[in-house]
Amino acid sequence: MNFKFIKYKYRFFIGYIFIGVFSLLMELIFYNFFSKIIYNDILSSSFSVVVGVFISFWLNIRYNFKISKSKRNKALFYFLLISFLSYLIQMFFINKIQIYLSYEISRIIISGSVFWIAYLLHSKYSFKDYKKVGVAIYANGIENVPQIFENISNFADFIHVDIVDQSVNANAKNVLTYKAEVIKAFWNKKFIEAHIMSKTPKKWILDIIKYVDRIYIHIDIEEDMSEMLNFIKENNCQAGIVLQDKTEIEIFEKYHELIDSILVLAIKKPGFSGQKFEMKALELISLINNHKYRKKISLNVDGGVSANNIFLLKSENVVSGSYVLNSDDPKKNIMILQTSSQYEQV
Secondary structure: OOOOHHHHHHHHHHHHHHHHHHHHHHHHHHHHHHHHHHHHHHHHHHHOOOOOOOOHHHHHHHHHHHOHHHHHHHHHHHHHHHHHHHHHHHHHHHHHOOOOOOHHHHHHHHHHHHHHHHHHHHHHHHHHOOOOOEEEEEEEEEOOOHHHHHOOOOOOOEEEEEEEEEOOOOOOOOHHHOOHHHHHHHHHOOOOEEEEEOOOOOHHHHHHHOOOOOEEEEEOOOOOOOHHHHHHHHOOOEEEEEEEOOOHHHHHHHHHHOOOOOEEEOOOOOOOOOOOOOHHHHHHHHHHOOOOOHHHHEEEOOOOOOOHHHHHHHEEEEEOHHHHHOOOOOOHHHHHHHHOOOOOOH
């Protein structure tokens, strides 16, 4: 295991350490400042902790976990809650040892002692909406799922199953829905989502819904959209819609109460792999991110995602197929996407 890989694997924790140390130093600087003008130790420590907490939060969401703007209020809520509880626990122990040591030394010792616990809680709750990378696997044709698992292992954050039938692509190979079960068996601890490219998706939904956590359907289906979305949710599965153009934003508004996620398809034709990324998709992404209902849903971008455009995509999730699976080093390309093209510089 080389140094570059270790740094990649623990990138969030390493960043959290550096930010934590810097924030604590800033807190102690402000503590000394406040103690000279307030002359109240409790107020001085409280004000300085608030400053340190906000510095830590901002640096983490901006440079470490890189939380999208639409999810930052929720992240802030959890960050403040966890930080406040952590502070109360730390103050209890600080009061015990401050008899022997200064406040500054006591704060450093106790803060360092609970650092790992705080990181685990923040990564699970405060920063859970960091950008995740999924790998697309077709449920058509002869794609070798065991071989794909060997090539990418568990490096992807989630698995994206593509289903294409002949109502969308006349040359589509037969849909093999059993692959959803196979994929679930190989990646049994990963989030599995499915993108159904069909004018009549219900038959495919029935076949795969037990094995996936989220299903996306297109807005031009020949079946009732509300019925399909409700059916998906009634079966304990998240429901999503696929949008390709900014003119389709009204569909989001119409069904916002029924959907958990939007998949922006950044290519011209659904059902055809290997297409280039359409830059006009950035307009649609921007519209969704600034929409009043944005906080209620997650945003996923699929189609032509690569190292050349990953840094432009302001979403919680991205999906890549050919860029990963057709490369000489699929794991490395996943890591490049997960670090917004910075893995090469790690």
